[in-house]
Amino acid sequence: MSENKTINSQTPFETTDIQAAADLGARSQGAELVVIESSEQLVGLPKAVPALLTRGATPGISSVAPLLEAFRIHPKRKQGTAIIQTLESLVDLTNRHKTDHSAVFVNLDWKKPSMTTVIDYHEAANGGIADYCTHRLHYDFPLSEEWKIWLEKDGKFIEQEDFAYFLEDRIPDLASPSEIDIVNFQRDFSCTVAVPSQLVELSRKMQVNVESKVKVNHTLQSGERQLQWEESHVGADGKPITVPGMFILSIPPFFMGEKVRIPVRLRYRVSGGSVHWAYQIYRPDVIITDHLTHSVAEIKEKTALPCFAGRPESAQ
Numbered sequence: 001m002s003e004n005k006t007i008n009s010q011t012p013f014e015t016t017d018i019q020a021a022a023d024l025g026a027r028s029q030g031a032e033l034v035v036i037e038s039s040e041q042l043v044g045l046p047k048a049v050p051a052l053l054t055r056g057a058t059p060g061i062s063s064v065a066p067l068l069e070a071f072r073i074h075p076k077r078k079q080g081t082a083i084i085q086t087l088e089s090l091v092d093l094t095n096r097h098k099t100d101h102s103a104v105f106v107n108l109d110w111k112k113p114s115m116t117t118v119i120d121y122h123e124a125a126n127g128g129i130a131d132y133c134t135h136r137l138h139y140d141f142p143l144s145e146e147w148k149i150w151l152e153k154d155g156k157f158i159e160q161e162d163f164a165y166f167l168e169d170r171i172p173d174l175a176s177p178s179e180i181d182i183v184n185f186q187r188d189f190s191c192t193v194a195v196p197s198q199l200v201e202l203s204r205k206m207q208v209n210v211e212s213k214v215k216v217n218h219t220l221q222s223g224e225r226q227l228q229w230e231e232s233h234v235g236a237d238g239k240p241i242t243v244p245g246m247f248i249l250s251i252p253p254f255f256m257g258e259k260v261r262i263p264v265r266l267r268y269r270v271s272g273g274s275v276h277w278a279y280q281i282y283r284p285d286v287i288i289t290d291h292l293t294h295s296v297a298e299i300k301e302k303t304a305l306p307c308f309a310g311r312p313e314s315a316q
Contacts, residue, residue: 029056078119079134086256087295090115090139091302104307106296110288113141118312134315146173146251154281157269163277164203171196175250175261191245199247203277243268253291262287
């Protein structure tokens with residue numbers, strides 16, 4: 001009986017001591033820097049996060065990030081998009097910043113091709129850890145001035161005088177055909193290929209007279225007749241004119257890029273006694289696509305990164 005009384009008499013005192021300690025702690029002032037640990041199930045979070053534990057009448061816990069950010073001397077991560085003007089610079093900057101998970105995306109639209117290196121791309125192995133994809137290098141394959149000028153008048157008929165002035169300004173863009181060019185174009189297009197001097201002379205001096213003749217074919221048995229018009233173009237000297245069907249350009253399709261030999265069809269027509277000229281670049285899509293193919297091979301070789309056809313997903 002005496003032991004039970006002793007236990008019961010001590011219990012209220014112990015309870016009072018614990019409550020008093022709690023009240024005292026709540027009334028105490030001050031703050032303490034603590035560490036909050038995360039578990040492996042919280043993907044993408046650090047193992048430990050600092051926090052500020054405050055005591056007093058209104059105890060609580062708050063982030064110290066705003067306080068620390070005010071004293072930051074470096075950004076927390078690389079981000080932003082650098083606009084590149086040459087393929088060489090794209091290679092150099094990619095090698096400067098790349099990681100084991102960086103990737104290059106290529107937009108193969110020949111009218112507006114581009115390359116984008118995503119430095120902080122997602123990890124590859126087994127689904128990998130996601131990254132922010134906010135650090136990028138973008139190259140738009142800017143077209144050269146020569147290509148834009150020739151493409152602007154492509155397929156349009158131009159009066160002879162204007163065409164002559166145009167060719168005089170663009171003489172450095174013209175190239176002589178090689179023996180292989182002559183053989184291939186005669187085989188594939190059944191036409192001759194003009195050298196630059198021949199093309200300029202045609203545009204400057206060509207004067208065309210149109211002669212029309214009518215041939216009558218009469219079938220004696222049935223009495224039927226067929227009328228056939230023949231039209232020939234002759235020069236001022238009365239001799240037939242032979243106009244080459246093609247000529248060669250040697251220009252870089254892209255700014256500061258390598259020159260490419262480009263076949264161009266040549267056409268003319270006579271209207272109202274005057275001559276109009278037109279040219280048509282042969283398969284410009286193939287020319288741009290071939291250049292893109294070589295560029296992709298170059299960047300894969302020089303950066304050792306994977307290249308994907310398309311556009312990267314939006315940044316986080």
